[in-house]
Amino acid sequence: MSKIKRSSIQNDPCISSINLLRQRCESFFLENIQFNSTCRVYIDDPSEKKLGSYNDEIVDFILFGNAFKKFFESGNWIGERVRIWVLSQSNKRIIESYMNGAAKVNVIPRNVLFPLQKKAITFESGKEYNFIFAGRLSAQKNIESLLFFIKNYNETYSTNSKLKLFGDFEDTYHEDLGRRFQDSYQNRINTLIELLGISQNVIFHGKVDRETWSKEDAHRSVFITLSTFISEDFGCAVAEAQQAGWPIILSEFGGHLDVSGNNLIKIPVSFICNSHYPLELNSIVSECMIKKFESFLNQKFCSKENIELHELSLNVLDQHRRKYAYKLGANLSLIHSDYIGAFADTPQGGSFFHNIKGYMKPLRPYIVVLMYDLDEEVLSESQIESLHRIFDKIDLLKVDIEYVSSKNLFYKDIMKIILESQSIYIVKDRLNEAELDNYLRNTLQLSSSSIDYE
Incomplete structure (x- = not known):
């Protein structure tokens, strides 16, 4: 060695x-x-x-x-x-x-560090584009969301748009959600591409210098990033794409909140699938995004510059x-020891990161979706049907979502999240409804009107 x-x-x-x-x-x-x-x-x-x-x-x-x-x-x-x-x-x-x-x-101010130099090109929904992502290909950047997006965009608007990914793969994960066994993220992404049937629409370019990806045709290119990384701050690639006048699709999270202009499409976090959630849940969330996609267009965002x-x-x-x-x-x-995932697994850490993320997105009321285990890779048909019914009931333009696994229900930080929520939707499959109902109504003193079993 x-x-x-x-x-x-x-x-x-x-x-x-x-x-x-x-x-x-x-x-x-x-x-x-x-x-x-x-x-x-x-x-x-x-x-x-x-x-x-x-x-x-x-x-x-x-x-x-x-x-x-x-x-x-x-x-x-x-x-x-x-x-x-x-x-x-x-x-x-x-x-x-x-x-x-x-x-x-x-x-x-970000526009002081990266002044806007070119006239912004307007995004036209339904047009065939090259959607460009430049950065780390990591679970922290929710690359799955980009794959679902290109599939749904092409199917919705009957285009043959491409997703071009510039960057190297990493096996890092969302540490604010607790510890994870690190497997090959590249294998996971390749498997999902085959499952979604989009291998002809996804192009990997590997890690390149900044001048390479930014030379893509500006009139056919849209920069896209749907990261909910807990350290998502400035976003150099976003700033460079904006300097080039590209339309930009980005998560309404962290430093992205400060990105201003009129060629921006900001996607609320609840419409973005998370790399660590079950595939079927991510599919449902992504379908909700494309259904509401038109409502994200034609918005102008201003930022504080003084x-x-x-x-x-x-x-x-x-x-x-x-x-x-x-x-x-x-x-x-x-x-301090860079064991952020281990800290997030403690009640104090769980509450800490819940508060931190509250400062990283617009202030909205939130609902809780409670199910047996969010860490399971495969959901039952009953769970999938319940989730569809829940998402049909809620308006993600008005509320955020906090997902809770029943195995974590008795941690103090989870109790606080539930108590501060607007309402709680419960996926009944594999849960003991009588025990759960007793805990929610008698221990947490939740009203019947705030609980919805599906």
């Missing part, structure tokens, strides 16, 4: 985006000399050499996608007066929630970090 060179930088799958964002942020600070920024620390950059300054100066700490966990490393930061910068309103809300509103976080400067002391930061860490308990150490 050979030794890795001591000078080698720790590998990060997002390193190319980190490097590009660091360059753009540096230009931003150098152009805005009125900020008097003399010491900058890029916390997410594995090549960063410093943690602050003991000099009499303001230290700017810039956080990218891992802001939700890097905050808890702030005990290592150095500086009397500091400014925290993030690249999305979602991360601003998350960090300010940690500090209970006692301090403000700064946001670098820059406000806020300072805070590390003493204030440290005080609130300690309070929040005390609230989460010793299991918080799992985040």
